[in-house]
Amino acid sequence: MPIVDQLDVTFAALADPTRRAILARLAEGEASVMELAAPFEISQPAISKHLRVLELAGLVSRGRDGQRRPCRIEAEPLAAASAWIENYRRIWEATYARLDDLLEMMKREQRNARPARRARRKRK
Amino acid sequence: MPTPAQVTLPSDREVRVTRQFHAPRQLVYDAHTKPELIRKWMGYADWDMPVCEMDVRVGGKYRWYWKHKESGKEFGFYGAFTEVNAPAHLAHDQYYDPGDIGGSMPADDPCVVSLDLKEHNGVTTLVCNMQFASKEARDGAVATGMTDGMEFSYARLDDEFAKQAA
Numbered sequence: 001m002p003i004v005d006q007l008d009v010t011f012a013a014l015a016d017p018t019r020r021a022i023l024a025r026l027a028e029g030e031a032s033v034m035e036l037a038a039p040f041e042i043s044q045p046a047i048s049k050h051l052r053v054l055e056l057a058g059l060v061s062r063g064r065d066g067q068r069r070p071c072r073i074e075a076e077p078l079a080a081a082s083a084w085i086e087n088y089r090r091i092w093e094a095t096y097a098r099l100d101d102l103l104e105m106m107k108r109e110q111r112n113a114r115p116a117r118r119a120r121r122k123r124k
Numbered sequence: 125m126p127t128p129a130q131v132t133l134p135s136d137r138e139v140r141v142t143r144q145f146h147a148p149r150q151l152v153y154d155a156h157t158k159p160e161l162i163r164k165w166m167g168y169a170d171w172d173m174p175v176c177e178m179d180v181r182v183g184g185k186y187r188w189y190w191k192h193k194e195s196g197k198e199f200g201f202y203g204a205f206t207e208v209n210a211p212a213h214l215a216h217d218q219y220y221d222p223g224d225i226g227g228s229m230p231a232d233d234p235c236v237v238s239l240d241l242k243e244h245n246g247v248t249t250l251v252c253n254m255q256f257a258s259k260e261a262r263d264g265a266v267a268t269g270m271t272d273g274m275e276f277s278y279a280r281l282d283d284e285f286a287k288q289a290a
Contacts, residue, residue, distance in 0.1 A: 007263075011133065084266065084267065085131050085133075085266070088131055088139075088266045088267075089128075089129055089130070089131040089141075091168075092129045092131065092141050092143070093128055093129045093143075094169070095165065095166065095167070095168075096129055096143050096145075096165075098164070098165035099145065099152075099155055099165040099166075100145065100146075101165070102155055102161065102164045102165045103145055103146070103147035103151055103152065103155060104147075106147070106151045106154070106155070106161075107147055107151065110151075
């Protein structure tokens with residue numbers, strides 16, 4: 001799948017708070033559907049539906065351990081999604097780091113433009 | 125230390141950058157509106173900004189062009205201001221001129237950029253929201269950071285971060 005299409009699927013899967021909560025739980029270790037459903041006020045079939053979306057997005061895989069079929073998180077699509085944003089974020093961060101420097105300079109200039117008042121305040 | 129920039133995707137067509145600055149709002153606003161100040165920070169490593177024209181009033185136009193120090197390649201952004209409320213808010217449309225570097229952003233549909241500045245206890249929070257004409261345009265713009273279309277030098281960025289962290 002082209003990277004941007006894969007990202008669409010990943011972001012769509014992540015766009016739901018229940019699915020994000022499921023992933024947060026799975027980040028701590030694998031769990032069965034029943035264990036995953038426990039903290040939520042929704043039915044097990046509803047959780048299964050969310051899991052199916054996560055599975056199709058490649059974010060979760062299911063084990064073959066008989067009835068239990070434990071779910072586990074798959075890190076790769078998540079890493080790709082965060083790398084996509086992270087590169088963009090770093091460009092802004094580098095740009096804004098330059099703005100930080102400029103603002104420090106502007107603050108100094110502003111202070112120096114009022115030396116008389118400052119000096120008076122200091123003497124008090 | 126300033127809080128690092130945050131990037132979120134509020135909708136299919138938008139990208140939002142949030143960043144805090146340890147400076148009064150008026151200074152942050154000035155740095156976004158006065159050409160002699162804009163030139164000092166807006167842009168990219170190894171790129172000069174030979175054109176920076178700002179007519180900050182509703183309907184007023186702006187033009188920003190960058191030129192690569194070695195290759196001489198150029199690209200730019202231009203558009204007009206749609207909302208001006210100093211020093212709290214600015215909005216403008218933004219057209220991309222790929223110049224000699226190309227790029228995946230469509231040149232004919234503008235992106236709508238809005239800038240909001242809020243000051244609290246001497247710290248200014250900047251929220252820059254960019255709404256593109258389509259999801260494809262948004263994805264293209266964000267993905268620009270992943271290509272070498274603009275010849276970003278990540279090694280240099282890393283140096284910059286290391287310096288900051290020191």
